[in-house]
Amino acid sequence: MSAQIINGKEIVSSYRADIKQQVEQLKQQGVQPGLAVVIVGDDPASHVYVRNKAKACEEAGMHSEVYKLPEQTPEADVLDLISKLNGDQAIHGILVQSPLPGHISEERVVEAIAVEKDVDCFHPVNVGNLMIGKEGPAPCTPAGVIEILKKVGVEIAGKHAVVIGRSNIVGKPMAILLLRENATVTVCHSRTKNMEEITRQADILIAAVGKAKMINRSHIKPGAVVVDVGINRLDTGKLAGDVDFDDVLETASYVTPVPGCVGPMTITILLRNTLEAAQCAASATS
Ligand SMILES: NC(=O)C1=CN([C@@H]2O[C@H](COP(=O)(O)OP(=O)(O)OC[C@H]3O[C@@H](n4cnc5c(N)ncnc54)[C@H](OP(=O)(O)O)[C@@H]3O)[C@@H](O)[C@H]2O)C=CC1
Numbered sequence: 001m002s003a004q005i006i007n008g009k010e011i012v013s014s015y016r017a018d019i020k021q022q023v024e025q026l027k028q029q030g031v032q033p034g035l036a037v038v039i040v041g042d043d044p045a046s047h048v049y050v051r052n053k054a055k056a057c058e059e060a061g062m063h064s065e066v067y068k069l070p071e072q073t074p075e076a077d078v079l080d081l082i083s084k085l086n087g088d089q090a091i092h093g094i095l096v097q098s099p100l101p102g103h104i105s106e107e108r109v110v111e112a113i114a115v116e117k118d119v120d121c122f123h124p125v126n127v128g129n130l131m132i133g134k135e136g137p138a139p140c141t142p143a144g145v146i147e148i149l150k151k152v153g154v155e156i157a158g159k160h161a162v163v164i165g166r167s168n169i170v171g172k173p174m175a176i177l178l179l180r181e182n183a184t185v186t187v188c189h190s191r192t193k194n195m196e197e198i199t200r201q202a203d204i205l206i207a208a209v210g211k212a213k214m215i216n217r218s219h220i221k222p223g224a225v226v227v228d229v230g231i232n233r234l235d236t237g238k239l240a241g242d243v244d245f246d247d248v249l250e251t252a253s254y255v256t257p258v259p260g261c262v263g264p265m266t267i268t269i270l271l272r273n274t275l276e277a278a279q280c281a282a283s284a285t286s
């Protein structure tokens with residue numbers, strides 16, 4: 001058996017075409033969705049992601065603003081900028097790229113973002129709503145993974161899904177969304193013992209660890225669906241996921257490539273969240 005490689009480009013382009021059409025409709029009502037991305041410091045990888053986000057916005061017909069602040073920017077200045085963006089009617093979504101420099105509190109920054117403009121779903125109110133199943137923005141990467149599974153036709157309900165990683169940005173919200181889809185969910189992390197024994201029970205395995213090619217055929221059962229969230233830059237300059245792609249090809253039933261699947265889908269959900277925030281703002285004023 002050879003795994004089917006999930007065609008992220010195809011999935012992403014059909015979603016983005018749909019988003020673009022909805023943006024066009026909203027513009028006809030006089031509202032152009034707008035996203036502000038704030039980046040502090042000069043981490044080269046973060047700059048690539050921010051550029052990709054701004055480009056995707058423009059391609060979808062949205063307005064985008066990027067605020068590049070120097071590494072030494074005081075926290076108070078970042079908070080002032082957020083406060084200004086909170087009050088700016090042209091902006092419906094605000095994303096502050098993480099990580100932030102050590103002298104700035106991620107918590108204070110995230111809590112300063114207006115709940116209705118939090119397109120990352122990082123604000124505690126939105127995280128709480130997610131937890132209890134109330135409506136709200138979707139966490140971009142985990143929601144992108146669910147969309148990919150659905151698009152490919154992978155059944156989630158009743159399946160054993162194993163998530164490796166428990167960060168607030170990927171692992172934890174991923175587990176919640178899988179639970180919402182009625183999977184039986186196990187979360188592994190750096191203190192998990194005998195991890196292979198657990199991952200080998202997975203019908204659906206989601207790797208979000210941040211360790212290049214750590215997951216190989218010994219971690220998966222034949223026929224498992226393997227989703228690779230990891231984005232790791234190798235010394236050669238190339239990107240690699242957390243999954244040893246070539247090694248699992250013969251064992252998995254489906255596998256997502258890195259680059260070209262979860263990353264671009266993350267940005268697609270960000271666009272969708274920004275569009276929905278703009279639709280909400282438009283219906284509140286009409
Ligand atoms: N495609 C996309 O859009 C995105 C991709 N990413 C990528 O996903 C990966 C994970 O990101 P993120 O969640 O932010 O990373 P974090 O570093 O915040 O979290 C990593 C998680 O992996 C766990 N872990 C570390 N080592 C092991 C191990 N040996 N065995 C089992 N678990 C382990 C950690 O456990 P513990 O909690 O015990 O420390 C932690 O929960 C990265 O490669 C990142 O670049 C991230 C965001 C978006």
Ligand SMILES: Nc1nc(=O)c2c([nH]1)NC[C@@H]1CN(c3ccc(C(=O)N[C@@H](CCC(=O)O)C(=O)O)cc3)C=[N+]21
Nearest residue numbers: 048049052096097098099120140259260261263264266
């Ligand atoms: N507030 C905040 N929200 C985030 O959503 C957020 C963040 N901070 N900090 C960093 C992580 C990482 N992340 C990625 C998004 C897209 C790609 C992406 O498009 N990747 C391309 C390749 C890009 C490249 O060439 O480097 C791909 O996988 O095909 C990658 C990573 C969002 N994050």
